[in-house]
Amino acid sequence: MMPWKNSWFQIALFALLVSGALLLSDYAHKLSLAGRQPSPGKGSAPVWQSACPASKNPVQVPSNAGSVELAQGNAAYARQKMTQAMEWYQKAAAQGNADADIQIGNLYQQGIGVQQSYAWAMQWYEKAADQGNADAEFRLGYMYQNGFGVPQSNESNGVAMCWFQQAAAQGHVEAEIEIAESYEHGWGVQRDTAEAIKWYQKAAVQGSAEQSRSAGERLAVLRAGGAP
Numbered sequence: 001m002m003p004w005k006n007s008w009f010q011i012a013l014f015a016l017l018v019s020g021a022l023l024l025s026d027y028a029h030k031l032s033l034a035g036r037q038p039s040p041g042k043g044s045a046p047v048w049q050s051a052c053p054a055s056k057n058p059v060q061v062p063s064n065a066g067s068v069e070l071a072q073g074n075a076a077y078a079r080q081k082m083t084q085a086m087e088w089y090q091k092a093a094a095q096g097n098a099d100a101d102i103q104i105g106n107l108y109q110q111g112i113g114v115q116q117s118y119a120w121a122m123q124w125y126e127k128a129a130d131q132g133n134a135d136a137e138f139r140l141g142y143m144y145q146n147g148f149g150v151p152q153s154n155e156s157n158g159v160a161m162c163w164f165q166q167a168a169a170q171g172h173v174e175a176e177i178e179i180a181e182s183y184e185h186g187w188g189v190q191r192d193t194a195e196a197i198k199w200y201q202k203a204a205v206q207g208s209a210e211q212s213r214s215a216g217e218r219l220a221v222l223r224a225g226g227a228p
Contacts, residue, residue, distance in 0.1 A: 066097030082113025101128035118149025157188030
């Protein structure tokens with residue numbers, strides 16, 4: 001076991017591995033769905049606007065609530081002590097810590113240390129989203145768009161767009177990319193190359209090096225009139 005002083009390196013490494021697996025799974029899943037997700041007919045209203053859940057005021061919680069317990073949970077996660085991690089995350093979540101809600105949701109989504117349950121994952125993400133957490137909003141959009149815990153349909157894509165829009169309004173770059181992809185492929189909205197380009201441009205400017213590269217590649221294809 002690595003010394004305690006290296007625990008944050010372990011956390012970062014585990015987060016990177018989980019994130020990479022999630023992205024690969026996302027890409028493969030979207031390839032399997034390509035061509036099967038209907039887009040609205042020409043001239044119809046955007047599906048996502050009518051599919052949006054009712055808005056509500058974010059729950060106000062002190063910014064440092066449960067931060068100590070969250071750190072303990074992250075440390076246990078890095079040591080692969082998932083039962084302990086869940087216990088600490090639950091304690092942090094009980095104090096209203098949205099990041100702990102997301103961690104619990106992710107454990108259920110991935111089936112790490114618990115039986116996989118998309119339904120439970122979504123409930124925990126929704127709890128964090130109730131506080132206006134952009135990452136939780138993005139994750140809910142991801143679940144709806146990919147049919148995890150909900151039937152895959154154009155309506156679910158519309159709900160996904162609602163969550164992506166809310167996350168993007170807070171500068172969440174991954175949500176911006178998902179919005180661009182939705183317009184590019186017609187997932188829950190009418191296919192609109194101009195809108196896709198707009199959102200890819202936004203992500204390219206605001207994102208990390210990898211995000212900017214990915215968005216830039218799609219921009220080049222779309223500007224050249226290439227196929228999705």
